């Protein structure tokens with residue numbers, strides 16, 4: 001594959017970077033990324049990945065746009081209220097980069113469709129807002145050996161971690177199982193500062209690009225925590241749990 005004149009112009013600021021170059025841009029263009037969710041985290045992640053030239057972007061979300069989404073889910077505009085999020089998102093991404101192939105699934109990710117949906121993508125980005133889907137996606141990615149880029153946000157706090165199955169810990173190594181529903185606080189209950197998913201979703205997109213390019217240090221085995229009130233970023237070392245129900249091998253150790 002070689003870049004066209006248009007691609008050389010469009011991606012010139014990437015190509016100038018010695019860490020990227022034309023070869024790196026070709027890797028980005030060959031990349032296939034699935035975003036689970038088309039809301040707050042997916043907004044910056046999808047915008048930047050499409051702009052960067054990722055060749056195939058998949059989006060799965062069964063929700064429609066509501067007025068309370070607009071404070072942070074910048075893929076969606078006021079005239080998108082009541083429209084499916086994947087339809088709204090698709091239009092914005094196509095306008096940014098018409099050469100990006102967009103694949104949308106207007107449905108919920110479930111145990112019965114997850115393997116079929118992720119199989120045609122190289123990597124999966126966690127842009128979901130609920131634990132059930134996040135654990136399901138983590139387990140499926142571990143099983144299918146797909147890199148999984150975790151991100152989560154609430155109130156003024158965010159976190160991100162990159163999961164490379166076989167190389168580092170998975171999400172379930174950190175949090176063994178979903179918390180009881182009564183203990184879960186959602187942004188609909190406790191709120192969220194609108195810019196927060198912008199920060200974390202952009203970090204997830206950065207990790208995806210670095211993964212495709214094979215450059216830098218990924219957040220593998222490290223949970224990045226962000227406090228927007230104090231502007232503290234901290235990295236917590238995470239070890240693989242040998243008894244992890246998703247990636248551990250119970251019985252292999254003594």
Ligand SMILES: [Zn+2]
Pocket residue numbers: 169170171172173174241244245246247248
């Ligand atoms: Zn694990």
